[in-house]
Amino acid sequence: MRFDQPATTNPIDRGRVVGVPHDRIDGPAKVTGTAPYAYERHDAAPDAAYGWIVGSAIARGRITAIDTRAAEAAPGVLGVVTHENAGPLGKGRFNTAHLLGGPAIEHYDQALALVVAETLEQARDAAALVRIDCVAEEGRFDLAAGIDGAEVPGPFFGKDPDSAAGDFDAAFAAAPVKVDQTYTTPDHSHAMMEPHATTALWADGRLTLWTSNQMVAWTVGEVARTLNMPPENIRLVSPYVGGGFGAKLFLRADALMAALGARHVGRPVKVALARPQVPNNTVHRPATIQRVRIGADRNGVIDAIAHESWSGNLPGGNVEMAAMQTRLLYGGRNRLTRHRIAALDLPEGNSMRAPGEAVGMLALEVAMDELAEACGVDPVELRIRNDVAYDPEAGPDRPFSSRPFVDCLRRGAERFGWSRRNPTPGRVRDGRWLVGMGMAAAFRGNQMSRSAARVGVDGRGTVTVETDMTDIGTGTYTILAQTAAETLGVPLEAVRVHLGDSRFPVAAGSGGQWGANSAASGVYAACMTLREALAQKAGFNAGDAVFENGAIVAGNRSVPIADVAGREGVWVEDAIEFGDLDKTYAQGTFGAHFCEVGVDAYTGEIRVRRMVGAFAAGRILNPKSARNQIIGAMTMGVGAALMEELVVDTRHGYFVNHDLAEYHVPVHADIPDQDVLFIEELDDKSSPLKAKGVGELGICGAGAAVANAVHNACGVRIRAYPLTLDKVLRGLGAVT
Amino acid sequence: MTLHENTRRAGADAAGEDATAGATVPVTLTVNREVRHLTLDPRTTLLDALREHLRLTGTKKGCDHGQCGACTVIVEGRRINSCLSLAVMHDGEAVTTIEGLGTPERLHPMQKAFVTHDGFQCGYCTPGQICSAVAVLAEIADGIPSHVTADLADVRFSDAEVRERMSGNICRCAAYPNIIAAIRAVAEGAA
Ligand code: FES
Ligand code: FES
Numbered sequence: 001m002r003f004d005q006p007a008t009t010n011p012i013d014r015g016r017v018v019g020v021p022h023d024r025i026d027g028p029a030k031v032t033g034t035a036p037y038a039y040e041r042h043d044a045a046p047d048a049a050y051g052w053i054v055g056s057a058i059a060r061g062r063i064t065a066i067d068t069r070a071a072e073a074a075p076g077v078l079g080v081v082t083h084e085n086a087g088p089l090g091k092g093r094f095n096t097a098h099l100l101g102g103p104a105i106e107h108y109d110q111a112l113a114l115v116v117a118e119t120l121e122q123a124r125d126a127a128a129l130v131r132i133d134c135v136a137e138e139g140r141f142d143l144a145a146g147i148d149g150a151e152v153p154g155p156f157f158g159k160d161p162d163s164a165a166g167d168f169d170a171a172f173a174a175a176p177v178k179v180d181q182t183y184t185t186p187d188h189s190h191a192m193m194e195p196h197a198t199t200a201l202w203a204d205g206r207l208t209l210w211t212s213n214q215m216v217a218w219t220v221g222e223v224a225r226t227l228n229m230p231p232e233n234i235r236l237v238s239p240y241v242g243g244g245f246g247a248k249l250f251l252r253a254d255a256l257m258a259a260l261g262a263r264h265v266g267r268p269v270k271v272a273l274a275r276p277q278v279p280n281n282t283v284h285r286p287a288t289i290q291r292v293r294i295g296a297d298r299n300g301v302i303d304a305i306a307h308e309s310w311s312g313n314l315p316g317g318n319v320e321m322a323a324m325q326t327r328l329l330y331g332g333r334n335r336l337t338r339h340r341i342a343a344l345d346l347p348e349g350n351s352m353r354a355p356g357e358a359v360g361m362l363a364l365e366v367a368m369d370e371l372a373e374a375c376g377v378d379p380v381e382l383r384i385r386n387d388v389a390y391d392p393e394a395g396p397d398r399p400f401s402s403r404p405f406v407d408c409l410r411r412g413a414e415r416f417g418w419s420r421r422n423p424t425p426g427r428v429r430d431g432r433w434l435v436g437m438g439m440a441a442a443f444r445g446n447q448m449s450r451s452a453a454r455v456g457v458d459g460r461g462t463v464t465v466e467t468d469m470t471d472i473g474t475g476t477y478t479i480l481a482q483t484a485a486e487t488l489g490v491p492l493e494a495v496r497v498h499l500g501d502s503r504f505p506v507a508a509g510s511g512g513q514w515g516a517n518s519a520a521s522g523v524y525a526a527c528m529t530l531r532e533a534l535a536q537k538a539g540f541n542a543g544d545a546v547f548e549n550g551a552i553v554a555g556n557r558s559v560p561i562a563d564v565a566g567r568e569g570v571w572v573e574d575a576i577e578f579g580d581l582d583k584t585y586a587q588g589t590f591g592a593h594f595c596e597v598g599v600d601a602y603t604g605e606i607r608v609r610r611m612v613g614a615f616a617a618g619r620i621l622n623p624k625s626a627r628n629q630i631i632g633a634m635t636m637g638v639g640a641a642l643m644e645e646l647v648v649d650t651r652h653g654y655f656v657n658h659d660l661a662e663y664h665v666p667v668h669a670d671i672p673d674q675d676v677l678f679i680e681e682l683d684d685k686s687s688p689l690k691a692k693g694v695g696e697l698g699i700c701g702a703g704a705a706v707a708n709a710v711h712n713a714c715g716v717r718i719r720a721y722p723l724t725l726d727k728v729l730r731g732l733g734a735v736t
Numbered sequence: 737m738t739l740h741e742n743t744r745r746a747g748a749d750a751a752g753e754d755a756t757a758g759a760t761v762p763v764t765l766t767v768n769r770e771v772r773h774l775t776l777d778p779r780t781t782l783l784d785a786l787r788e789h790l791r792l793t794g795t796k797k798g799c800d801h802g803q804c805g806a807c808t809v810i811v812e813g814r815r816i817n818s819c820l821s822l823a824v825m826h827d828g829e830a831v832t833t834i835e836g837l838g839t840p841e842r843l844h845p846m847q848k849a850f851v852t853h854d855g856f857q858c859g860y861c862t863p864g865q866i867c868s869a870v871a872v873l874a875e876i877a878d879g880i881p882s883h884v885t886a887d888l889a890d891v892r893f894s895d896a897e898v899r900e901r902m903s904g905n906i907c908r909c910a911a912y913p914n915i916i917a918a919i920r921a922v923a924e925g926a927a
Contacts (some may be wrong), residue, residue, distance in 0.1 A: 004901045023854070028843060122777075194858070195798070241857065244858075272797070453868075473858030624855075627854075635912065660803035667903040671912040
């Protein structure tokens with residue numbers, strides 16, 4: 001099914017199953033611990049041996065000698081894989097560094113060896129006996145020191161690193177009110193609860209990987225390229241993913257090393273990264289230095305806006321596109337965005353939840369708060385005044401498909417009680433707490449991606465959906481079942497959903513918040529094709545037939561689809577293909593965050609007291625799971641605002657706080673009740689479902705709302721995230 | 737003959753006998769009301785004994801270092817991080833894991849409440865959250881105070897008490913308010 005015209009009325013509009021807050025259909029398996037994750041496939045590989053990865057202890061250099069004899073002689077050891085015996089390896093297109101290092105070492109904790117043993121304890125102990133001699137080379141580890149030599153990166157996902165409209169410099173110089181500030185965000189770790197893990201099995205030259213991965217088809221291709229083997233000989237299975245947030249978009253060392261280990265010892269092998277290996281061995285969100293300049297009139301109406309961002313990566317790695325939202329979010333005739341990349345020898349930077357916007361909004365939305373203060377305009381009103389109905393770089397010829405941004409601002413403000421905010425910082429006191437309110441916009445682009453599914457119905461009327469789509473906690477199982485149930489007119493209980501197997505048709509995968517809308521549209525496309533096949537088989541005209549209550553109905557004739565399917569069943573496959581409606585129209589998801597914090601007047605400790613958000617993301621396919629996505633992302637935004645920072649050792653080139661004791665993420669006690677309001681919206685230019693993505697929207701701007709609330713509470717403006725109490729204390733005056 | 741060679745055999749059987757460890761020790765655990773005899777490498781954590789030897793993979797490994805709570809199980813009525821404890825330390829003790837609380841067909845009230853209140857996303861922290869939550873309600877009922885208990889003689893349920901006590905169970909998906917809602921529903925008997 002090709003989607004190149006705005007959607008018209010279709011079976012999804014009935015809204016009997018889609019749009020209903022159903023409990024997750026994978027819930028019972030998850031709450032009983034019976035959902036099998038990648039390292040738990042005793043069913044498929046009962047004799048799997050255990051692999052343990054040995055990582056590099058230096059950031060950059062060369063291996064001069066490897067001695068594995070002691071490890072190989074250790075009890076239970078079956079073999080040791082290094083670059084010397086792994087055979088020729090290619091490199092995946094999405095990997096910057098090699099997943100198995102040697103002789104060149106590209107980053108700290110890059111995998112250099114895998115020890116395989118009968119038990120985990122034996123593999124782990126023997127790993128300490130692998131002797132790797134290397135010479136270290138000078139590396140570049142400091143982003144701030146690297147920005148002078150930073151370069152113009154190549155296009156990222158087709159987007160140019162620079163953009164401009166009008167004459168920014170002249171307009172900014174002439175503006176009566178100016179903000180010109182620099183903000184920094186540190187490196188972030190995905191810190192999903194399940195470390196990267198894979199069970200690998202070879203049989204007759206064919207490889208099966210039970211792995212924890214967001215993008216099944218991409219990763220099959222990457223395994224093929226890395227192992228120099230045909231993709232049709234690779235099966236990848238990823239039905240349950242214990243969190244990803246971008247860390248599991250790609251082939252990583254767990255999967256490659258498990259495959260190499262299994263081939264080496266002639267037995268299935270499973271490998272999980274040890275938690276302390278995750279931040280340095282895998283990928284992280286790169287740190288940024290961002291300069292935002294806004295020129296406005298005295299009423300806060302923007303005439304000039306510029307956002308420049310610097311980030312680092314290994315040579316050949318991606319830039320963090322932190323200025324992207326600034327191209328679309330606010331009006332103003334004179335505009336400029338720039339991204340620059342510095343070569344660093346830290347571990348590989350890559351996508352983490354809402355790459356670009358998550359950190360870009362931390363800067364832009366504090367700059368807007370600073371502009372509001374400079375103009376004496378309420379921050380909500382300031383954003384309303386700068387709303388724009390079209391892509392402000394391209395002009396009115398490229399309107400937004402739908403943009404209920406002002407609704408989000410107004411309804412969110414009302415729900416939160418924004419009118420009670422005292423605009424003068426430091427005036428509200430609750431015992432030892434200075435109390436403040438802050439807000440920020442939420443914005444994330446809407447992306448779509450081709451997505452296929454196979455759908456069948458059997459003689460009992462059971463509908464089965466098969467697609468290689470993944471559910472990384474996003475609720476995919478449930479929304480795909482809802483989509484099929486709605487389209488085919490059957491109850492939700494009649495639908496089975498099988499995901500995450502490369503034997504199934506290729507779906508959009510889970511990334512860039514494109515998964516739900518794209519994959520559900522793919523299932524919709526397949527179900528519409530199935531309707532045609534069933535109608536034809538039953539002698540109906542598909543155009544006249546209505547599918548409801550498990551039957552095809554036209555005129556006064558009604559035939560159960562179970563009877564039509566018969567003993568052999570009816571199966572079809574189809575895909576959604578997106579035309580260029582996303583080029584004709586600017587498309588995005590919008591929202592507004594509101595936050596109340598307390599800042600301890602004596603210690604500078606910050607506590608989030610309440611959070612409210614209003615969001616518009618097209619049709620909300622399942623309000624229960626969508627809300628969960630939003631609150632989870634808001635919480636990750638609180639983490640970015642208050643605590644998350646991979647600390648770089650700029651001498652040795654690695655992240656020092658590489659475990660969950662030292663890399664702090666929000667815990668129960670940090671998060672109050674969160675109130676989420678969805679604004680009714682149907683976006684007919686986004687997909688046949690009129691839905692948009694929702695998984696990343698909630699993090700965009702959430703941290704800025706916290707930072708703005710801290711400023712309102714105590715008058716301290718911190719532009720270097722995270723807002724730890726030492727930075728607050730430096731700005732707090734003597735306690736009165 | 738070294739200590740290691742004399743016990744090395746190929747393969748490990750599903751009952752959990754570890755055939756190739758250096759020195760092994762017998763350990764008996766009562767897991768989910770069933771007596772299980774194991775022969776374990778003494779380095780084996782309680783978590784790995786459950787996941788790898790008894791193949792009870794409902795209990796998760798998030799960090800293996802006592803930092804995340806994914807491995808929480810109930811031992812002799814109290815919750816512990818099973819990754820921080822060697823299996824041999826629990827010889828003769830009773831362990832309840834997520835599998836012992838309920839099954840998909842017969843959910844424990846806490847499991848049911850987690851589904852109803854959508855107290856999870858990816859599901860990986862979930863068994864630990866649920867085991868912890870069940871034990872937290874028991875701790876409160878037993879009058880065990882926490883860091884946020886105002887009156888040590890009057891320990892009672894509140895959202896603040898639960899947030900404090902559950903803070904050793906990280907949920908990176910951050911279904912936190914939903915988890916609190918699920919626990920509150922069970923505490924109020926409304927699950
Ligand atoms: S696995 Fe035990 S606390 Fe994390
Ligand atoms: S549900 Fe994913 S970590 Fe809690």
